Amino acid sequence: MSKLAPYRRPYWNTQPEYLFPRYASTVKRAPAQPLVVLPHTLTEVTAPVFGGDDVKPGDSDLTRQHKGEPLGERIVVSGRVLDENSKPVPNVLIEIWQANAAGRYNHRVDQHDAPIDPNFTGAGRVLTDAEGRYRFMTIRPGEYPWRNHYNAWRPAHIHFSLFGRGFLQRLITQMYFPGDPLLDYDPMFTCIADEKARRRLISDFDWETTLPEYALGYRFDVVLRGRDETPMENRR
Amino acid sequence: MSLRATTSQTIGPYLRIGLEWMVIEDLAPHGVAGERVRIEGRVLDGDGKPVNDAAVEIWQANSHGVYASPEDGRGAAERGFRGYGRSLTDDAGAFRFRTIKPGGVPGPEGKPQAPHLLVTVFMRGLLKQLVTRMYFPDDPANAGDPVLALVPAARRATLIARRRGDALEWNIVLQGRDETVFFDY
Numbered sequence: 048m049s050k051l052a053p054y055r056r057p058y059w060n061t062q063p064e065y066l067f068p069r070y071a072s073t074v075k076r077a078p079a080q081p082l083v084v085l086p087h088t089l090t091e092v093t094a095p096v097f098g099g100d101d102v103k104p105g106d107s108d109l110t111r112q113h114k115g116e117p118l119g120e121r122i123v124v125s126g127r128v129l130d131e132n133s134k135p136v137p138n139v140l141i142e143i144w145q146a147n148a149a150g151r152y153n154h155r156v157d158q159h160d161a162p163i164d165p166n167f168t169g170a171g172r173v174l175t176d177a178e179g180r181y182r183f184m185t186i187r188p189g190e191y192p193w194r195n196h197y198n199a200w201r202p203a204h205i206h207f208s209l210f211g212r213g214f215l216q217r218l219i220t221q222m223y224f225p226g227d228p229l230l231d232y233d234p235m236f237t238c239i240a241d242e243k244a245r246r247r248l249i250s251d252f253d254w255e256t257t258l259p260e261y262a263l264g265y266r267f268d269v270v271l272r273g274r275d276e277t278p279m280e281n282r283r
Numbered sequence: 284m285s286l287r288a289t290t291s292q293t294i295g296p297y298l299r300i301g302l303e304w305m306v307i308e309d310l311a312p313h314g315v316a317g318e319r320v321r322i323e324g325r326v327l328d329g330d331g332k333p334v335n336d337a338a339v340e341i342w343q344a345n346s347h348g349v350y351a352s353p354e355d356g357r358g359a360a361e362r363g364f365r366g367y368g369r370s371l372t373d374d375a376g377a378f379r380f381r382t383i384k385p386g387g388v389p390g391p392e393g394k395p396q397a398p399h400l401l402v403t404v405f406m407r408g409l410l411k412q413l414v415t416r417m418y419f420p421d422d423p424a425n426a427g428d429p430v431l432a433l434v435p436a437a438r439r440a441t442l443i444a445r446r447r448g449d450a451l452e453w454n455i456v457l458q459g460r461d462e463t464v465f466f467d468y
Contacts (some may be wrong), residue, residue, distance in 0.1 A: 051391075058287050063410035070293075072408030075329035078465045079458045083434050085414065085466035088390050090401050093352035094342065095367035101305070131286050144301025152297045156336075170301045206294070206301055212354055214342045214401055215468050217412065221292040235292055238410055244290045270286045 052274040053087035054215050055131055060240035070234040071195050092213040092274070097140040097174060107173040109145075109185040117167035119148025119186035121262035124222070124250070127179045128209065131273030135179025136216075139271075142172045142208040143183060150189030159191050184262065190229055202229035202236065209269060216271040223249045224265065291411035296336050298405070299371060307368045310343070310382040315364045317346030317383030321450040322417070325376040326404065329458035333376025337406035339455070341368040341380060341417075343399075348386030384419055390429045397424035397431065404455055414468040417453050418443045438464050 065077035085091065110117055124143075128136045146152050146169065149161040153168055167186065175181045188203050204221040211217065223230060230236050230249070239245045247270075256264030311319065326334040343366050344350050351360035360366065366385075370378035390396035397418055404413040418425055420443055425431060431439055441463045444453035456463050 055288075061287055061290055063291060065409065065411070065413075067410060070408070070410070073410065074408075075332075076334070076406065076408035076457050078413065078462065079329070080438070080462045080464070082465050082467035085468045086391050086430065086433075088396060088430070089350065089355060089388050090342070090344070090396070090399070091468070093350040093354045095365050096352060129286060131288055133286055142301045142305075144297065152300060154297045154300055156296050168300065170304070172304075206292075206297075208294075208301060212352070214403070215414075217340075217403055218289060218291060219294050219405055219412065220289055221295075235410070239290050244287065247287075248290060248292070270289045272288045273286075 051087060051089065051092055052276065054092070054213065054272045054274050058241075061244040063238045067234065067238045069196075070238060087215065091215045094210055094212055094214045094216065097138060097210065099174075101140065102172050102174050107171050107181075107183050109167070109169065109171045109183065112168055113166040115166040117147065117164050117186050119189075121184065122187050123182065123184055123256050123258060123262050123264045124205065124267060125180070125182035125253075125256050125264065126266050126268040128175050128181065128269045128271065129179055130211070130216075130271045132276065134273070135175075135177075136211055136271055137175055137177045137179055139175040139179070139181075140172065140210045141175065141181055142170070143185075143205050144170045145185065145188040145205045146191055148186050148189050150191035161189070161191065187224070195234065200229050200232070202227040202233050207269065209271065211271045213274075218269070218271060220269070221248065222267045225249055225252055293407060293410050294338060294405040296407045298336065298338055302338055302369065303371060305369060306371060308370050308380055310364070310366065310368045310380060312363050315345070315361060315383060320382055320384050320419075322380045322382065322444065322453060323447075323450050324378055324453040324455060326372050326378065326406070326455045327376060327457065331459070333372070333374070334406055334457070335372055335374045335376055337372040337376070337378070337404055339370050339372065339378040340403045340405075341382075342366060342401040343382065344385040344388050346383050346386050348388045350388070387424055394427070394429045395424065397422055397428035399428070399430075402455075414466045415455070415463055416442055416466070420444055420446055420451065434464050
């Protein structure tokens with residue numbers, strides 16, 4: 048029990064810092080004191096298990112949660128969840144949430160002057176299969192203004208929340224769309240120093256998963272942290 | 284082939300849409316063994332103002348120190364105990380859990396760890412989660428805990444809950460004099 052393979056530490060510049068003043072809300076919320084390096088013990092490498100009791104088959108179709116169909120362009124969002132060792136991660140609970148086609152969230156805090164769609168809640172979930180694959184049917188979210196800075200607009204995005212096999216694999220991120228001109232103005236996106244890491248948050252248009260006469264396909268693979276393959280004595 | 288982990292992004296202000304369906308504030312339904320504890324706390328920002336849009340998640344072992352996870356090879360936890368909790372803060376910045384006090388779990392180099400919760404915090408204004416731990420008051424094992432030992436002595440108290448009535452109080456303070464210790468994970 049004394050030897051556990053730790054998770055790899057983040058690759059240089061691929062994860063954001065807590066304090067990023069251009070994203071104004073970080074200023075009062077980023078820790079000011081130095082962080083303490085956490086050893087990866089049994090606590091950190093274990094995580095809850097989710098299964099068929101948690102997620103129903105229809106939960107991955109955000110276009111069929113109400114009486115009518117939501118407005119907007121239907122899209123299929125699919126991909127795989129892998130770890131840094133390129134191994135698929137099965138049984139990952141993925142939760143997503145997003146704005147409607149007009150760029151409005153179904154949430155009391157969102158006061159943007161765009162219509163609520165009574166046929167769209169904007170929440171879905173799914174478990175990855177044995178090969179780490181997942182698939183959602185939804186509508187393309189709209190862009191929307193926020194008050195971070197003058198004339199600030201968020202690029203279209205879908206929020207993704209994922210669990211892994213270890214609690215340190217827990218990840219919340221956002222999926223963006225190819226060719227969105229707002230990305231270069233967005234502090235959330237540009238806070239990532241490494242340009243390749245940024246690009247990995249942009250989904251690809253995918254002809255293979257596009258459904259004829261019905262919905263465009265976008266592909267978005269997610270990589271969770273991986274553990275070193277050989278257990279090492281934990282010296283920290 | 285080696286891949287690089289996907290970059291974290293903020294949970295944003297509208298987390299309830301996606302996460303509210305699985306709020307789990309009671310981790311120990313009837314039949315789960317162990318000492319019942321109620322944990323209450325608030326998330327406070329650098330101005331001492333309540334954070335009303337945070338998700339606080341906990342992960343813990345059962346009363347025998349076993350995790351309900353296949354990565355823990357020491358046998359299964361009892362049915363009905365998952366060990367995972369999620370609370371979304373209210374307008375007062377408050378979160379709450381009812382659970383059982385976990386047993387001690389093995390630590391690095393065979394040293395036992397004191398009973399603790401692993402805690403992650405997501406919120407608008409955090410581009411990646413904060414990770415911290417909560418320990419239990421008056422537990423003699425705290426003195427030998429290998430993770431607490433890494434924390435400067437003057438800040439250790441920020442990781443230990445306090446008794447308040449029949450509950451345990453533990454606040455998550457983002458900045459300032461009583462800033463909670465957060466970990467580089």
